Amino acid sequence: MDLKFQTQDSDVHSRKRRRGADTDIMPPARLVSGFRHGPSRMIPATRPHRIIQTYRISSQPGGRMKHVAARQTTLPLREAHSDPPNFITPPPMAPAADNDHGEHDKTQDSEVPGIELGGAVASKAPVRRSKTAKERLEEFLPNRQRFADELIRYEGLREAVDDRSCASCNAQDAKYRCHHCSLHWLLCADCIMKRHRFLPLHQLELCGAKSHSNTSLHDLGAEFQLGHASGECEFPTLNTRKIVVVDSFGFHLVNARFCQCVSEDGDILPQWVQLLRAGWFPSTIAHPESAFTFDVLDLFCELNFQAKTNLYDFYKTLLRITDNSGLGHRYHLYRQMTHVTRIWRHLQNLKRAERIHDPAGVAATGTAALVVECPACPHPDRNLPEDWEKTSEDDIWIYFLFLMMDANFRLRCRDRGLATIALAPGWAYFVKEGPYLKHVKKHAKQEQDNSCTAQHSAIAKANLHKEGFIASGVGGVFCARHAFARPSGFGDLQKGEKYCNMDYLLLSTLIGFTLMLLLISYDIACQYHKNFEKRMKTYRSRIQFPLQESTVRWAIPKKHFQVHGKDHAHFSLNVVRKVGRTHGEGCEPGWAHLNGLYGQTLEMSLSYRHEVLDDHLGSYNWQKTLLLCSQLAKNLIEAQKQAEIQAISFQEFTSTFDPEIITTWQEQVEAWYADPTVKPNPFEDDAHTRSINDVRKKLAESEAEELSAGILPPSEVSPSVFIQVGLELEEQQ
The missing domain is CATH 1.10.12 (Lyase 2-enoyl-coa Hydratase; Chain  A, domain 2)
Known part of the structure; x- marks a missing residue:
């Protein structure tokens, strides 16, 4: 199959004419399914042109894509309101010839990079080597003085050195300019206030004869009318109110005037609602005097997700951006910002989960309704075929749900006796605190015997409680195939990694799950699974799982398996059948993602801490969702490659043995799989100690x-x- 697509280059007037590359007529645009069809309007050929690069991609045996040909055509630019440019055309009927080198036009442009489409890269020229850090510095040093001069010029008067007139009205007293506007023109007071009628948060600079200083629209007496998009109100408040508004450029004083117009319902729009409609989140509902823009709240959340920037450092950064001299106005809004960011997180999660438009209201949000679920794990009635239950025993493993459990003792929380309200109790990844603590208290004295030859910290420190901490860590459940955090699979650990804690988290994430095929990976699975069914029968019926009707297999993560002694091969993911190359260690990257929040959540209240960790687990799952397609495709390619390599290696190794020996070994393996607790383990070598x-x-x-x-x-x-x-x-x- 051939696939042809086009890309556009820059204005041809800025480049040399290519031989035989100019045409004045473009054929009607035809786009593939999902795009608009139809001709495009054209402008006279005397207008600037653009260069259309046409590539042809040919599919080769084995699914590989090969670049066959590239052709360049110069076409006139379309009008401002014409249809979108035609970048994709249907594949030609006849396949292109197989040419290892490709017949490139002599007119091709080496400055145009390769174009990537569906995993295939069409490159017209070898990729140029990126410059090293040393080469870039060598390029900069001869121009260092010019860079410094231009920087000083930018901060100075620039073109207005000899002419201090207003760039708008030509008045001679121009001495103001805006830091945020793209055109840093020197304007008079009247003109700069007119231009910033709807931009009250822009910072100004007063350009004096000998020095420059910061000023603001507030200092010039500008007022900002709330409640009306037009900025005009028939019934405004008599007096303005000085409001401190915080955005990503710092703190701003705004002379705000509220609207007192009466609506059809006979009510006056509350002042805090007027601030929200302006994109400013008020610190309080009654008589708000400070607010935070939606943009600055979004910026903090993204920095918190990616860089783990804590709110205090972010707040201090905004203060430095506002005035780094230490001589300006002092602002004390840290507590207000803490309150607002908590509510902002909560509202954003409700919005992303489509809970705001629920006819029953936000309060009707159910358990785990705010999570980002793994789209690749099996979900009956969602991503499984209708007759998946009829799958043969040899293939039913495809529909197994792989889970992994672990605990993180880095995420502790101090006991400060803080009383607060949970905004989203059990609505995401952390279980609802009340029923969970009640369960742990009731079953805290369960025995945790260890008959394994290895000494497991999870068992040895199950009753360890550190003084002054209300939570000694966090227990969690992830999906083992894709390492997504599981809904209702996380909770605080009070005294180490007790069975009753981990039981509740595992069973909670399985509530409502109708797929009775499970593989559970846990570093102490050899001990944990023994009395799991017996323990579960003592729990509330709400969290009980029908083990008799289920197929549950247990495994130990590959890295943790090394510390276990003999007779554990039936827990090895290298031996357990139908698990692929699952390693069971995917919890560790998840914990590493959360460990950066240790200092931020250490002294929070439990409910606030749960909301922050829920938010980060949601962000973690979302980023994994974005990369899932490319990662699965990469894994598939690697699996196919390794399958061929390992098959050849296995065949060559097998051919060195007598067929009767191979048959004997196969019988031993099958016998052991049928009863691994009685039959000798063929995967373990006999231990012969010799001094x-x-x-x-x-x-x-x-x-x-x-x-x-x-x-x-x-x-x-x-x-x-x-x-x-x-x-x-x-x-x-």
């Missing part, structure tokens, strides 16, 4: 037999002495 003295004795006996047979050693140093001396030298080094 150095045993080796010396064996070598000495062998030498004695040779001497008795008349075989003399080739040198004075016998093999046993040689090996012994070598081992001693190695130990000394």
